[in-house]
Amino acid sequence: MIDEKRNVVIAAAFPPPLHGLAKISESVASDLAEFAHVHRCDLSSRSLRRSWGYHWRRISSVLAAAVGVLRNGLRPNPCLYIPADGGFGLVYTILLTGLARLSQQAIVIHHHSFSAIDQRRWLMSALVSIAGNGAVHVFLCQTMQLRFRKNYRGEWRGLISSNAVHLSAAPDTRLPESDEIRIGLLSNLTTEKGLYLFLDLLRACVQCGLPITGMLAGPIQFEEDRAAVEAAQCQLGARLIHVGALYGPDKDEFLAGLDVFVFPTGYHNEAQPNVVFEAMSASTAVITFARGCLSEDVNEDCGPIIDPSNDFVSAACAQIKTWSDDRKSLAAAKAAAKERFTALRATAAADYGNLLCAIADLELPGS
Structure with a gap:
């Protein structure tokens, strides 16, 4: 044969x-x-x-x-x-x-x-x-x-072939609702990945009197970035928490504990970061710059997608204030993020099947 x-x-x-x-x-x-x-x-x-x-x-x-x-x-x-x-x-x-x-x-x-x-x-x-x-x-x-x-x-x-196909939906482990809005960033904590814009956003929200806590997760490689986080912690006190690098279930728990995932990436080659999908799968609203595929993957029901030429801090702070004043709209954005990830992953699964068929020289389904 x-x-x-x-x-x-x-x-x-x-x-x-x-x-x-x-x-x-x-x-x-x-x-x-x-x-x-x-x-x-x-x-x-x-x-x-x-x-x-x-x-x-x-x-x-x-x-x-x-x-x-x-x-x-x-x-x-x-x-x-x-x-x-x-x-x-x-x-x-x-x-x-x-x-x-x-x-x-x-x-x-x-x-x-x-x-x-x-x-x-x-x-x-x-x-x-x-x-x-x-x-x-x-x-x-x-x-x-x-x-x-x-x-x-x-x-x-x-x-x-979207990266969403390679990710699983986060377990349903959301924390009880709180009077405070919990915003977070999980990444390598650098200028390029938006560390300083996140800290500026947290300061702006505190100055506006918003009930907010900022959560940072991820390694800090450079000493100047570590010093910036420590200085912000001295200024903001319990409003800013850095939990270090997280993996596996600890990462899932961190994302599930957020209301808003903030991703002000300045990385010009940003394509399709998995961490945004992971946050969406954990029913977390998203505020991000419109880089790479992010403007396509994250729709406005999940949160604002901000043009990189615009002032991220002002736009994000205004959105968080709106959500703080109207908690039903925040809950709707969190639910929309979960629904969006589910839909993206379903489409990605079909596209990935087509990719495997193309590589293996097999007839595409439905052709």
């Missing part, structure tokens, strides 16, 4: 270390194994700390993956699935994609960053050209795909 399953090389970073992209690559590899022969080429450097050792491990892993891609070209019905690297790391993606194209393999490129979406970049142009019109490009949301098509012309095929 002839084995007709497609041979798929997945050239991606796998855990450890465990981060968002590695987790998704692991999910794709595991789920795809039911439909195709999966051959892993691990591009992980085994560390997030940049050093000479880091770069040497990256180069070594890419060279080993190059051998794996070429070997796959000798197998029947070969395919390369590869996440597009960011910045100059796209050179590695281009190398492996070029080898797959030379050996006449199907190519699926998964985009996880807006670094080359909002502006045309020559490395991404080279990748799109080398991958060719037969390639499949995978995006996190429709907004991402539309902006990509605007900057990179071609007859390539586009698919959507």
Whole structure:
């Protein structure tokens, strides 16, 4: 009997270390194994700390993956699935994609960053050209795909696969309602991820006399950021609480204890942060900047999506005051966030099935 399953090389970073992209690559590899022969080429450097050792491990892993891609070209019905690297790391993606194209393999490129979406970049142009019109490009949301098509012309095929499919709904462990409004930020606590805007927002709400508590969760890497949090705690007292890094059930409990998740990210390449989905799944209203896919994933029923050119603190403070004066509207926003996540995850599950079919060269459902 002839084995007709497609041979798929997945050239991606796998855990450890465990981060968002590695987790998704692991999910794709595991789920795809039911439909195709999966051959892993691990591009992980085994560390997030940049050093000479880091770069040497990256180069070594890419060279080993190059051998794996070429070997796959000798197998029947070969395919390369590869996440597009960011910045100059796209050179590695281009190398492996070029080898797959030379050996006449199907190519699926998964985009996880807006670094080359909002502006045309020559490395991404080279990748799109080398991958060719037969390639499949995978995006996190429709907004991402539309902006990509605007900057990179071609007859390539586009698919959507949201990160929401890789997340489970948070357990129903909400705390009892309180007279105070609990706002929170969970992230790496840096300027780029909105730490200082969060602290300014909390100060503004306190000055307005709002009954509010600010909750911070996440590691603080830089000493100046730690000093800023400590200074704010001295100023605000019990109004500001930092609980440190949280994982698993502790993270779920933190998000469930919030009324409003505040995400004033200044990260220009922000794409589709899982933590916003996690907050929504915990029935938490959201106030965020409109970056990446956030303006599509979070609708206004869940909370305001603020243009990055606008004053975040003023807009967010005004919304929190409205919710403080009208607790029914806050409850409605929290319920809408949960409903929105549920709907997004259902759509994402169908889209993810289409992605697996495209990689495995199977007929799409309903076609």
